[in-house]
Amino acid sequence: MTTSYARRPVFGKPPDTLVVEEPLEIRVNGQSIAVTMRTPGSELELALGFLYTEGIIRDVSEVASAKLCVDDPNVAEVVLRQHYAIESRNFYTTSSCGVCGKASIDSVKVHSHHDVSADPVTVRAATLSLLPDKLRQAQRGFARTGGSHAAGVFTAAGDLVLVREDVGRHNAFDKAIGTLLQRGEVPLAGHVILVSGRASFELTQKAWVAGAPVLAAVSAPSTLAVDLAAEAGITLVGFLRGESMNVYTRPDRVS
Structure with missing residues (x-):
């Protein structure tokens, strides 16, 4: 079971409580589209929010299922009701920056459907x-x-x-x-x-x-x-x- 906090030793002082950072892989229709360094917790909400704010889905009704991989809780598997053609974009992100891994500046700019x-x-x-x-x-x-x-x-x-x-x-x-x-x-x-x-x-x-x-x-x-x-x-x-x-x-x- 994952946790959001962990104790680590500090030289000359009592152990410190630190925030946990672990990778989460997001798969859509069986294809890996992103790896982000995140704090464990709310993984499915993170995956859905990512897919929405990246313009991959426009509504939660497009999602047939979303679940964590049985063998690896650091993998979120999302199945869409319709086929989605993954663009040639590298979604690898660190915990500090979400855009530095994308292929081009044009692919970074996702247009909203809301005025x-x-x-x-x-x-x-x-x-x-x-x-x-x-x-x-x-x-x-x-x-x-x-x-x-x-x-x-x-x-x-x-x-x-x-x-x-x-x-x-x-x-x-x-x-x-x-x-x-x-x-x-x-x-x-x-x-x-x-x-x-x-x-x-x-x-x-x-x-x-x-x-x-x-x-x-x-x-x-x-x-x-x-x-x-x-x-x-x-x-x-x-x-x-x-x-x-x-x-x-x-x-x-x-x-």
């Missing part, structure tokens, strides 16, 4: 300022190890819908999206996604594919993240720390 730019949601700046503390309070893994990232989904009123953690930012994001996909709560119209680290191009892409109009990060965005958010019509907030924040795109949604 995020038309979402009329508005969020009070005072509400945004409270979200990092709410996210931190829900980060049990980070509290124990200090080594996990989180993705939290909030309503525009600031209510926490769910939070997922992982050693990788993009995995935490996919676990959250995969969970909501199973519940039938995607697209995330009218919602805010908050990530515990920086806002990368890939996380902005995933927010767009999931139909989320607002993406916030406690750290900095990248230039490509800002450019993609502007193209998609996403409100991108960075350096969200208390009452301080930078709104890079679509500031009309922040009141």
Whole structure:
């Protein structure tokens, strides 16, 4: 049985609790399409979220079955109802970056089926300022190890819908999206996604594919993240720390 935490010795000090990092292979219709370094837990949600945010599936109804391999819990096997032609893309990812293994920049850019730019949601700046503390309070893994990232989904009123953690930012994001996909709560119209680290191009892409109009990060965005958010019509907030924040795109949604 896998665990999310492990004790390791520290020279001259008591043993430390560390977040576990292990590979997860994702197979679609018997073909391996991705290997990601992740924290054990919510493997099927991670697989479904990955397939959705990469544009391989558009709805959970396209999935006939999803299960862990009987012989290897580090393998998620997904069977789609229709044949899917796997593109020539290398999906190997580390826990820190989800796009560095793809074959070309053109294959990185997955277009959303949701018109995020038309979402009329508005969020009070005072509400945004409270979200990092709410996210931190829900980060049990980070509290124990200090080594996990989180993705939290909030309503525009600031209510926490769910939070997922992982050693990788993009995995935490996919676990959250995969969970909501199973519940039938995607697209995330009218919602805010908050990530515990920086806002990368890939996380902005995933927010767009999931139909989320607002993406916030406690750290900095990248230039490509800002450019993609502007193209998609996403409100991108960075350096969200208390009452301080930078709104890079679509500031009309922040009141």
